[in-house]
Amino acid sequence: MRFPLLASSLTIGLACGQTQPLSIPGHPWIPAGSGDFRGPCPMMNTLANHGFIQHDGRNMTRENVIKGLGEGLNFDPALASVMFDQAIIANPEPNATYFTLDQLNKHNLLEHDASLSRSDAYFGNNHVFNQTVFDQTKSYWQGPVIDINMLANSKVARQLTSKAFNPTYVFTLLTEEFSLGEVIAPIIAFGDTDNLTVNRSLVEYFFENERLPSELGWKVRSDVVALQDVARMTGALRNATKLTTDSATTVSKRALGRNPHFGFVTGVSKLLTILAYYGQVESDIDES
Template sequence: MNTVLVATIAVAGLCSAYSEVARDWKPSDLGDSRSPCPLLNALANHGYLPHGGRDLDRDTVLGALEDAVNLDRPLSDFFFQAALSTVPLANATQLSLHHLNQHNAIEHDASLSRPDAFFSSHQDVFDPSIFAETRAHWPDPVISVRQAAAARLGRVQTSNRTNPAFELNRAGAPASVAETAVYLIAFGDVEAGTVRREYVEYLFENERLPCELGWEKSKFVLTQKHLEAMSGRVVAETNSLLNGAGIRDVTTVSQSPLSGDEL
């Protein structure tokens, strides 16, 4: 067979496989709606969600999370309903990504990549200096659950020390744990509790799925069970870190395992 034809077929096959994982990517434009969540922003940048990030209904959001990261619909629906509560309109059925910037609803202090609301109103914008602190807890090419927990705990402690209005309430605290659990299960090995550091850095820094680095979405559906289990592991490692240092976390509620209504 002609080598050029072979190469053409191979490239076509690669592109076909790649398109099953991620669509074309385009950065946000001025006027696009974006959130404090790098994953949701990435889904808009890839076109899984409308690029403008506005007027998103349930089916659109659930379908995007299923297609992009293989999150099951019951868990996605829970997240959607929580997000819908940030819309300042009674009986809303749609939301825009910027609605999630509402402080102490889903958005919270001690973000891994955003400044606290006390210091800035731009929680939809990635902050390299904040993320640099987070990354400092990931010294190895592969992030373990313990390192992920250390990064989250480090941000909580820094925020508590520097922000006079610091708070992790009953909504923000579980969200703080869940955002760490989500990047571990969506981009890493669910059983091992590990994830390649470059995948996570690429997602946060570019708001882009790390397909070009070799990541592929989970071949099995990710459920509430997976999220709860990983959240519990993050909490356990956090408590271990605190006990080893002989200190007590300032946000006890943030260490509570996620389950049921608190997920």
């Protein structure tokens, strides 16, 4: 599952600065009932459960999405509007002016494989919370505070599991951008955006209940969340998901030189380069 509407929906922010109580009065938590729509994005479902957007999950217009994200998460109107533009494509009607949470369930449109909390569509339901999937995700969150590297590890692990066991696995470059926004969301929504950390208990409560963790002491941030905040966070997560390190964090060449295995690998590498070179030379001679 994914997306900068909703992925960036998941990009709601709680920075560590001065806070103010979330106005839950008037927005009690009421889970979805019969006939209510819900989708693959935990945050949009949560906002619906609290009534910041339509509780029935229908008729999500630009106006009420901007209003709901602003009141519930202190989103900048421009950011909320961008998110609406990304979600409106889920409505197949020409010139649609609204979408429903149910329409977001369409596989490989906005929803995608390797979600942190949902099963892949290949295995059945792709939009209802899956405890087994989430347990795998949580296993990479070590300790009471989640940092960006732990989030990155859980993201990569979910992709690897999906790729290994889902024969219809799809994860495009566009999906990657959506996924980055979704995965960084817990820090932006509930954590410290300077140090890129978040209290694990808040994140687990949110995912498992689709409920804002105000009962655990969370309060909505007072600073408005803007598009540039989302870009900075997703950029940091993108770097954290890399499985290679730069030279500043690796063993020095001198240290590697003392490793006999390094000498062997270097020799093989040089040999392959020489063979490739002479193979190309021979090919050029043949052609002439």
